[in-house]
Amino acid sequence: MTINICSSEANSISIRFDGGFTQDMLNAVRSVPDRVYNPLCKIWLIPNNQKSLDTFLENIYRTGDFNIEGTRAKEQIFPQKNLLEKKVPERKNELRLSNRESDSQELQKLKEILVTKHYSQRTIENYLYWAKTFLRVQKNTASSTQEQINAFLTNLAVKQNLSAPTQNQALAALLFFFKFVRHEDPENFKNIIHAKNKRRVPCVLSREEVRSVFSRLEGSRRLAVELLYGTGMRLNELLTLRILDMDFDRKEITIRCGKGGKDRRVMLPESLVSKLKEHIADVKLLHEKDLAEGWGKVLLPPSISKRSPESAKEFRWQWLFPQKNRWKNEKTGEEGRHHIDESILQKAVKKAVQDAGITKNASCHTFRHSFATHLLENGYDIRTVQELLGHSDVRTTMIYTHVLNKGAKEVVSPLDGIMGD
Structure with missing residues (x-):
């Protein structure tokens, strides 16, 4: 069995028992003042201060259920001499401490690199979010980095039902993190899962x-x-x-x-x-x-x-x-x-679309699609439209040619020919 201890939000330390727990272990966390149990996440939250952490660790140590290897580790967790001198029974259980200090340092380094490379603020926020999420859920296993990334991406797709673009955004963030922060060899990522983006026809208003x-x-x-x-x-x-x-x-x-x-x-x-x-x-x-x-x-x-x-x-x-x-x-x-x-404009547009009786899935971005489509309908060159939209590749702009009035709308269905006879 394992006890996971890590820093949490709202000035708290989270404690999770993996593999079951004993009554003594439960009493150890209950002995901490102002502790709170989160039934949704199945974790205990204690105040993020040294006194609360010392109280919990001392009581866990006294249960005799855990073997803490290494004198230096003991000194960091239990500075009191009387605790260090006490013989710790050899058990199969292990106490794993994860205060995420190294994670915080890596995230700070990631942010500095992104700023140095002049990435946009939104990209910085997204990359930090995915790196932080990955570090929070990853397991301390012997599996390779590639296997951990694939497992993370699979969880996003299968359990959280996230879209392919979102999954690939997470992948881009993780590859950047491992390349520039942990200096992993790119050869280690040959078999990373890439989600296939589905090509959608944009919603266009008349x-x-x-x-x-x-x-x-x-x-x-x-x-x-x-x-x-x-x-x-x-x-x-x-x-x-x-x-x-x-x-x-x-x-x-x-x-x-x-x-x-x-x-x-x-x-x-x-x-x-x-x-x-x-x-x-x-x-x-x-x-x-x-x-x-x-x-x-x-x-x-x-x-x-x-x-x-x-x-x-x-x-x-x-x-x-x-x-x-x-x-x-x-x-x-x-x-x-x-x-x-x-959100102010998004809500206003959503209400206006509904009040107008429009059943299309229109949003603020729909006006950008409509702008490009109507320009092409008016005969403007696709390169001009590409420049106005700020597309790096003309192939991105080409999608609007699929919704012009020169496509399926101008084709007479064979059903109309039969019904007209």
Whole structure:
């Protein structure tokens, strides 16, 4: 039998008994003040402090059920001399301590490497999540790294029913982790399981459906969705637009740090110029109000923040779609304003689609698909559409040729020919 002890969230230490437990072992954890049992995960949680850990370990040691090998390990766990001098009975049971300190160090190193390589913030968060999840569930077995990764990916697909893109994202994170953090030989990953991505035809709204959705939105939410359709931007690209990204003279919008960390320019729809100017005027009034109250700072890109920290209060760096309410740091008392959360637009679009009676599985990203499809229908070159969408490979853009009006829609079914006779 084994006792797994590791740090948990919410300032707690988790204790799990693998292979059964005795009454003495149960009493050992019950002797710790403020302990809590989690029946869902089948673990005990004790306060994350030295006193609670010492209390539990001393009581476990006194049961005589475990053999802790190595004098150094004993000194780290039981510094009291009277405990060290006591003879420990030889048992088959083993006490395995896993405080995850090494895991934390590896995760910190992973983060530093990702930042050094200038990966996007979203990619950094995703890679850290998958590496942390893998380290939490992996077993201390003699199996190879490849076998452990395959077992992890199989669990994602079979038990958690995650999609192929999500599974491959987890695989990419783990391969990066083992290559750059643990310096594993790439030859060890020859037989890694790769999920096959299914090719899906994108959901596309007709022009009438697009207008119907617009008519059921108001204010800045309508303006935001109109920009999604009018420029083909991704949702996160729209939300991170700043005032300085709008160029009314050239009728262009600069998208910075898009997917893959790439910048690009898209057209500024002529029909939205007056709306955008009115919206920016409202944003400026809101910013001036924040400045008058002693705030008005915005989060800057790291390079700008270090070189010119005073720019955080400049209007040109403010978000194009700021939050309604300021955030507040409870420790420092500092207040600021971030851009609106993506869920606000997602919920608004979902409701507008339902109210319009549209049965398609439409979302904010559907307007990007509709933008590309309608441009191709209007006769624009696919390379032009590729550049506007920010695709690295034209084959990605080619998927929109499958939903043009030149496909199955223009073919007369043989059934219609029979019924017409």
